[in-house]
Amino acid sequence: MTDMAELPPEPSGWLSDRELNHVRGELPLLYINAVPVRINPHGELTHVGLLLRADDDGMISRAIVAGRVLYHETIRDALLRNLEKDLGPVALPRLPLNPTPFCIAEYFPTRGISKYYDSRQHAVALAYVVPVDGDCEPSQNALDIAWFTPEEAASEDIAAEMMGGQESLLKQALAHCGVLP
Template sequence: MAGGYLTDDEYSFVTSVVPTLCVDVLPRFTDREGQPFLLIKRLDYADRPGWCTVGGRVRFDEPIADAAARHIRATLGPDVRWTDPDWARPDLVIDFKREADLATPHDPRKHSISLEWVVDFEGRPIASDEAEEIAMFPLESLPAAHEFAFGLGEVLPRMAAGAGHRSLTG
């Protein structure tokens, strides 16, 4: 492990024996009419484009708030501001299974657990990093279930509608 990062071989080994912890946020833009939700379009494990939240894995010894901020800045750029939620109380916990059941949260590359928050945002997001595209959707106009990546089509709309604190498994 050089410079605090795993080599590709080390990462492959670790993810083959231990689940990966991730943080994800569903931005709600409170400075826009209707307070739309922002989704990013990115490629999934099979290089298929689909909509999902902003986020990714937590590094070793990295506080959850810092991991979320790192992913937000990398994906949406420097011109967004957000109100920190209670990072100790995610709105949702998603168990991404390795089995590729397209109707439930999954990622065949690895088993991961994602802590999810709906977070209030303002500003001008710019698609960066893994986001090929960004778009804002009012709650009543979220994409169809099959347009989400990683089997999130049933889960994210429920979270956006205020499903609250609970765990969903795939």
């Protein structure tokens, strides 16, 4: 058995803004995307939660939960941390025992390579549908959360309010759950 005193300290997983910008320019980063949903007692999806966000330029858009996976962090822990960060500490997400994504989205800083676009970086996102049971109180750069029926979430009006290809990811999530109108 190894003496704990011999192990190097565990890195924090956080990069400075300068370090993050450098890394973003050199290699893809791993993210999670999560579509928060409400389900009824029969296990049927009834509503989809979409965040209202403001970006650094003051642009307002609808979005799903998204965030980086930190160094030495499990996917499950990254899902929980990012859901709590965006939906608040009492959202009560129901994470699967073995998180398997319904989709893998590749975001590129150049438009047209894929349907997913992020001007800051090349990122690979594992996408999940996550039921939440608690009260959602958006935080950080999320201004609000609105709950839409599957029909409303799949509408062209909602798609027009989303950016970076997330409207496509939302429709894939609805199809995965068998509720795409």
